[in-house]
Amino acid sequence: MSAGAAARAAAARAVGAVIGAGRSLDDALAAATGALQGPDRALAAQLAYGSLRLYPRLARWAGLLLARPLPPRDADVQALLAIGLYQIEASRVPDHAAVDASVEAARLLGRARHAGLLNACLRRWLREGDALKARVAREPEVVHAHPRWWLDALAHDWPRDWEALVAANNTQAPMWVRVNCRRTSREAWLARALAAGIEAEPWDAAPDALRLEKPVAVEELPGFAAGDVSVQDGAAQLAAGLLAPEPGMRVLDACAAPGGKACHLLERYEGIELTALDVAAARLERVRDNLARLGLEAQVLQGDAADPASWWDGRWYERVLLDAPCTGSGVVRRHPDIKLLRRPGDTAALGARQQALLDALWGVLAPGGRLLYATCSIWRAENAAQATGFLRRHPDARAVDFGEPAWGRRAGPGRQLLSGEAGADGFYYACLVKTA
Structure with a gap:
């Protein structure tokens, strides 16, 4: 089995459930990754979130590779094609690994008859991707990776800020924590975090808030189990x-x-x-x-x-x-x-x-x-x-x-x-x- 094929199959199940059945990504990913171990589970989440973040662009590119649109029942195949394109264009995964693991993932999904289609599409993208991208390079969905109606609504409500909002939506959010002021102070907890190799910055607007430089598992947060700290975005605080x-x-x-x-x-x-x-x-x-x-x-x-x-x-x-x-x-x-x-x-x-x-x-x-x-x-x-x-x-x-x-x-x-x-x-x- 190609390295990471199981993670890619799980990611495709989750993304397919979103685009095909309208499920939330959190629920779909929890159901799809239950049997995976730590590294594969993390990879599946990274691929699912990353590909959905850029999905309007990836779906348009995928349409250029398909002779006809895939039917709704093949949403997981559509998802796997988008995930393959995401790996080639927006990740550090080597091109050959992205193709091979995507093809193997199709077999794990019980989609062996689509393996050849995925292989042909992704290898064509490796050969002709630049020319294909140029054909749709100015389309708003491709430029901004948002549905067109969403872009129109942003421009209507925030004519001066809509491009910054689009850019923010297309990035991964930072991890924030809320220090429990009943048990400790923000300064004291930050000192413990720094000693554990976790860097964070306070936000003056929210006295209990810290924005972490890099996300970590909650189990790594000092005192999490004891109730010293919780995960919560600064705006919510x-x-x-x-x-x-x-x-x-x-x-x-x-x-x-x-x-x-x-x-x-x-x-x-x-x-x-x-x-x-x-x-x-x-x-x-x-x-x-x-x-x-x-x-x-x-x-x-x-x-x-x-x-x-x-x-x-x-x-x-x-x-x-x-x-x-x-x-x-x-x-x-x-x-x-x-x-x-x-x-x-x-x-x-x-x-x-x-x-x-x-x-x-x-x-x-x-x-x-x-x-x-x-x-x-x-x-x-x-x-x-x-x-x-x-x-x-x-x-x-x-x-x-x-x-x-x-x-x-x-x-x-x-x-x-x-x-x-x-x-x-x-x-x-x-x-x-x-x-x-």
């Missing part, structure tokens, strides 16, 4: 400070899973009474696991935040965090499948859900209380427009002026952090106060 609950307050994290923001609130603000709510029972297990590792306590509830009558006990919450379901357009660096799975109409559909959640949760917020609206999106329709619309519908609401903090830019009544700025994910925050 801004939520706790913006909500700023006081001791004795009831706090609701309305869409809590997997629990990073809820745990950060409990770490930073002792004496609060926190409820972690989520509609999905399976995802709440992640919340419980995170609370247990960190030695924190919260009420964990299953329920639809848009239907408080099904779970609310009638007692006001002084603070509500709504990390709303959204397109995820700000976290494409971490989840490159998003730009393939999303469709132009998704923003409107999710916008209706966001509006329903905002309106429903306003009813559980105490007079004088604060609701923090957050998304990991960069689309204005989900962010500034959503918060502005809420203020129009609710005369008893006013927006908190964040001033000019060391992150993001003004966007309607809130602030927008664009993907890649300060190395962080794209996030939106708007803080809404219920007037007494």
